[in-house]
Amino acid sequence: MGELDCEGACLIDHDERRLLLFCHCGADQSYRLAALATLARTWPGWRVEWAYDGFQQIKAAAGHAADLAGTGPRDPQAGKSWCDVLVTVIHRGQTRAHLVDSAEAVIRSGARSLDDHRSAWPAITSCPGKVVAGVHLDLDEQSAGVWTTSTLRGALRSMGQGWPGWHWSDWQDRSAEQARRVAGALTVPEPDLAEGLRGLAAEFDKHQDVDSATEAASLLLAFTDLLLAGARASGHEAHVHKDNAFTHRPMDLTGEEKALVHTAIAGLMTSPR
Template sequence: MVPGLRRDGWWLDDDMAQGGVLVDVGRKVLLFFAWEGPSTELRHRAAAFALIRDAWPGWEVRWLYDGAAELREYVGLDPEYVRARGSDLSLAPLLAPGDEDLARPDPGGVVITVGADRCHVASDCFDHPVREGVALLDRLADAPGHGVCRLHVNSGIHLDPQRRRLGWWSLPSCPQAFQVTELWRGWTVEFWRDDWERHVRACGRFSPAPFDAGEEAMAAVRTQARERRAARASSRLS
């Protein structure tokens, strides 16, 4: 399958790689990360992991929150090689309620709650807003409000400016995920990894609509896998 991942005869470089897998046969460890797909969708993540673990019995299956950098670190290579420190951030637009990008069942997006009173949603097609540091607070001052976010977003931030505390999470891998504390000097920062339910408990402004995380979600993940395999097979024949 790997040769089929090439694009017009070339590979994406390490900074732009949108997913990765490392299979450690000796230790029976499977490491992987992705920027999109069912493993990064709130409705389907648990089902995707369950199906992967069923397919790799006896193996440790681990998600890489820092993407390629964490993968390189595992094999003893310098993780800084794939960290673009000092590069300009791509600021995620702050979206209004009803924006067409939020109309899909799995719209992605980043829910940002401030204290007990405010809720905003940013696009997830850019850098995670948590990487903006305290400058994010200024951007949020005039951001469209969402009341209560019930969307199936795939990332989130909860800010408590009075206590200078921040909690954040992300289902897709996020560059420099474990260095976010450096960007929020003077704040207490908690990385909740993929535990979006901690965000739900932290405030009353994020409450995703109920969904079936069992058989219905597993069926959806299997369907996506079949469609992707069929698309790859068709591209090889064309």
């Protein structure tokens, strides 16, 4: 699978007791926070970690060669309805804010193109309720920081000569770092664990409902497994055409597993820590 096609992945490392994952979580900080908090309870004794470099970080952790150079630089898009990355810029003591489509694109485009971008980006005076990432650029100090609830695909590791003289900080998912630096100029939304838990509980129950299509896929997969086993037992070789019906296997949870998740979510509702 190519990186651009991969919407999420996880690595389960039994030797290190480490769960490394990333996904898009519906571009919702609160939902993602709730998912990570719940995983910490359903995987007790394990390190639950977010793969901020995405697919390449998963590959590297699994022992495969990773290309952290990523894609080539492109211009960040701004002023569009889908822009959900907050960029704040301090210049000569003044703070301006913009919404763009990609934190990774801002980093990869480099410092030389920053002035051109800033003049073209529409400024905002208030931040929408939900943003997925943020980039803070202090031109006076030549320092910058970035946070994300998605992935950066190795952008910080491969910025090369794009930001000579600049110091970059990786804030992972800590949006409060950006909020602190623009305090008084703009309010940066913070995730709401309770809201995220309510959404997570509803989505979890929704995914357990088996509709006719999922049930049919389950029966087809089970029957195919029986045929393959029979062929191998008879010394024959069989092949299955790999289309979507065989690639995406429905997850059938036991009653105990479902109860474990519900208990974890309910426990976080009453005692977040």
